[in-house]
Amino acid sequence: MNNFSKKNELETLKIENQLYKELISQLPYSLVYQNPQLGYQVEKKKGKQFPVIHPYQKELVEEKQLNLTITSDLFEPVENILSKIIDHVPHHIVFTDKNGIITLCNLQAARDLHVDQKEMVGKHIRELLQIPDEKIIILETLRTGKEIIDQEVLDRNYGIINTRIIYDAHGSIQRVVGTFQFLNRIKNAEKQALAGRIAAGIAHEVRNPLTTVRGYLQLLQMKVEPEISELFESLLIPEIDRANKIISDFLRIAKPSQTKTQIFQVTDFFNNQLGNFLNSEAHLYNGEINYEFCPKSETCLIEVNGDELIQVFINLFRNSLQAKQDEHLKIHIKTKVVKDLLVITFSDNGNGINPSILPYIFDPFFTTKDEGTGLGLSVSKKIIENHNGLMEVSSSKDGTVFSISLPIAKLS
Structure with missing residues (x-):
């Protein structure tokens, strides 16, 4: 075989290898292909773009037996379909396997927790929530085998959480599904409503007396000695104006205003x-x-x-x-x-x-x-x-x- 033919053969093999690699990368599930004759295996994990090739111990596999193991479970194809649907749900939805590894994370959870949705698949649930393991309700469900119903969460992500367990045919945990109603925005709205009620009381009880006091100070300023008049001008009246400004600012926060644009x-x-x-x-x-x-x-x-x-x-x-x-x-x-x-x-x-x-x-x-x-x-x-x-x-x-x-x- 001449050099030209060898070069063409190498190019063809290179293209074939690239095609097989890309084909495996498109599979929506995990798999392991073991070849004891070569002593190597190909492993492709869900959520990872490309497969990994590495050696393994031949004695663990029966000699001369090609072994293909699809390590996904029956729920993975369902998750691929569900992911497109639950991205439209306004609450947090996260699926994990029995080890707490995320298999599905919806778009709303990723947005509210400021993470990349695709990067979360394949990572531990703690990397999404950024709180200690003992406070993660999904992990509690995995430890105890008990589902959580309408439990209030009072950490930095305030809301209501529910968990459900999906078992396989042998009774082992296949998935834990966590749904979280994110209530931080509602809590902030309640703060604003409370601020509005407080502001209305402040405006009625404080603002009018301040205006009266300011008027009398200006009147007295014209009748007192220059040294005292300077005190009115530099301290008393400015402090009343400052108090009025605080009230005005607070009212602007608490009460909707008609904005002229x-x-x-x-x-x-x-x-x-x-x-x-x-x-x-x-x-x-x-x-x-x-x-x-x-x-x-x-x-x-x-x-x-x-x-x-x-x-x-x-x-x-x-x-x-x-x-x-x-x-x-x-x-x-x-x-x-x-x-x-x-x-x-x-x-x-x-x-x-x-x-x-x-x-x-x-x-x-x-x-x-x-x-x-x-x-x-x-x-x-x-x-x-x-x-x-x-x-x-x-x-x-x-x-x-x-x-x-x-x-x-x-x-x-």
Whole structure:
């Protein structure tokens, strides 16, 4: 055989090997193929893209017997069908095998727990939930063999959990199915409702007397000595105004408001509206602001209350300013279009937010600052929600990123 023929044969073998490899990778179940004559086996695990070839001990397999073992169970084909259906269910649904390994994770669970849905298949349930094993209800069901019915979960993921066990023909556990009604959003809504009731009482019982006191202070200011008048001007009246502002901010969080809006072009708003305020603030504190607009977003229209949206970004800027420590403050504002939403990211180079307090930063009156009221971010989030938008946050030691999604306006 000449060199040309050998080269063609090698190319053909290479193509055949690649085809077989890709064929096995497409199988929706696990399998092990053992060849005692060669002393190697091919193993393909569910959820893994490509098979693995490695040697094994021949003496464990009867000599001259080719052994093909499909290690999947009868439920795997069913899961492949179910996965497309339960992705539309608004609750968390997770299937695990008898070892706590995830065989199915629906889209809602992946979204709420901030993981990649495909990567979770084949991993232990603890990697999805990120809590100790003793607190994982599915593992409790595996240990005890008892199903859980409507149990309230009070950890960081608040809700109601149910588990069901699926047995094989021999009575062994084949799957544990966990369904979790995620109630964090409902809990937050209840907080807002409670805040509304408190705010109404505050507004009625405190705001009117403060206005009266302020009026009398202004009247007295004209009749007292200059030294005392200066005290009124520099301390008493400003403190009453500060108290009034706290009440106003709290009312804005707690009660729905009728937002007067107008339509802006994205680049016009950032350059001519927001830019005038933020750029002067940055200059005052020796900071730096960079804008990056994706071409698709430049001509987009948003229907917003300009003053309120400017207030959101001023609040974010001031939070970044307080987090910068000794660093030269750098702000990066970036826009992009995702379907029918304008997504605005506001990132800084501060020292980040401690992961333990990150879930609470939008709660009214939550603050780590000695002089803070804890209302700035709460007000900002409420303003965005009043615009039918969404506000989220992520943080690391390299800085904090706030993401704001607003509907793109459509002219009729």
